[in-house]
Amino acid sequence: MENTINGIHHITAIAGNAKRNYNFYTNVLGQRLVKKTVNFDDPETYHLYYGDQNGTPGSILTFFPWEGIQTGRRGARQATEIGYSVPKGSLDFWVNRFEKHNVIYNKAAEKFGEEYLTVLDPDGLKLELTVSKTADTRLPWETDEVKAENAIKGFHNVTITTNKMQPTADILTGVFGYKLLEQHVNRYRFVTDAVENANIVDLVEVAGEVAGHVAGGSVHHVAFRVANEDILMQYREKIAALGLHITDKIDRNYFYSLYFREPGGVLFEIATDNPGFAVDEAVEELGQNLKLPEQHERFRSALEKSLPKLF
Numbered sequence: 001m002e003n004t005i006n007g008i009h010h011i012t013a014i015a016g017n018a019k020r021n022y023n024f025y026t027n028v029l030g031q032r033l034v035k036k037t038v039n040f041d042d043p044e045t046y047h048l049y050y051g052d053q054n055g056t057p058g059s060i061l062t063f064f065p066w067e068g069i070q071t072g073r074r075g076a077r078q079a080t081e082i083g084y085s086v087p088k089g090s091l092d093f094w095v096n097r098f099e100k101h102n103v104i105y106n107k108a109a110e111k112f113g114e115e116y117l118t119v120l121d122p123d124g125l126k127l128e129l130t131v132s133k134t135a136d137t138r139l140p141w142e143t144d145e146v147k148a149e150n151a152i153k154g155f156h157n158v159t160i161t162t163n164k165m166q167p168t169a170d171i172l173t174g175v176f177g178y179k180l181l182e183q184h185v186n187r188y189r190f191v192t193d194a195v196e197n198a199n200i201v202d203l204v205e206v207a208g209e210v211a212g213h214v215a216g217g218s219v220h221h222v223a224f225r226v227a228n229e230d231i232l233m234q235y236r237e238k239i240a241a242l243g244l245h246i247t248d249k250i251d252r253n254y255f256y257s258l259y260f261r262e263p264g265g266v267l268f269e270i271a272t273d274n275p276g277f278a279v280d281e282a283v284e285e286l287g288q289n290l291k292l293p294e295q296h297e298r299f300r301s302a303l304e305k306s307l308p309k310l311f
């Protein structure tokens with residue numbers, strides 16, 4: 001895990017109503033709200049982070065909930081499916097749960113020899129619950145209704161839809177250390193050996209697919225994981241050397257980040273493990289209180305009034 005890209009760090013998507021988003025991810029899916037903060041660039045909007053107990057990279061799905069935002073459209077140049085890993089034998093539990101909560105889902109299907117359920121979140125974001133064929137020993141967050149034998153363990157994969165897979169594949173293999181594992185029709189599965197989980201990216205090539213529109217219910221960006229800032233900056237050099245525009249290092253309070261648009265059109269981020277989500281509140285209290293970066297702390301009382309109540 002030295003100088004490598006260690007799979008997915010987090011995925012960020014866009015939602016509409018914040019409370020509806022909170023209810024779905026915590027109550028229905030049984031994820032932990034690990035951080036309640038604001039969009040640093042738009043502090044009147046929440047930035048909600050869901051994941052496992054500690055907010056471990058590889059388990060974190062984050063949202064900007066913009067009330068009333070129009071619905072996006074899935075298409076090319078987008079991350080179009082977010083795959084979670086669930087335990088063997090848990091899919092019946094999830095089907096029953098989705099029935100009970102009126103969640104839209106598809107009957108179980110299979111790809112690359114792995115069974116999965118497709119499910120839409122309340123904004124239409126496409127998720128998959130996949131029973132991985134490789135071991136997933138990660139400990140999940142548990143709730144009263146979603147216990148470990150069924151609980152989501154973190155990410156399994158992310159799917160990117162593209163008109164031409166090769167330029168994106170070149171970034172994955174040439175820079176990020178992934179290799180092509182399997183191909184089925186127009187779906188190419190890439191994996192990195194640097195980590196055991198959250199280490200798969202699927203590229204789906206559809207030449208004629210119209211570009212998607214990023215709005216409600218779509219993925220904003222995919223963040224890949226590195227151990228620390230030194231390694232982060234090594235990747236900055238590598239990306240810049242390809243002639244791609246990449247941002248300076250940005251302090252996101254819980255990690256340090258770089259952003260660049262990969263040639264297939266998806267916004268990629270590279271993010272560090274340090275300092276992590278326990279930097280401003282105890283692990284037992286993660287997600288309980290509104291956390292603000294220093295530059296927005298002076299707006300706290302106004303924000304606490306204007307941001308919608310989640311619980």
Ligand code: ZN
Nearest residue numbers: 012221223269
């Ligand atoms: Zn991000």
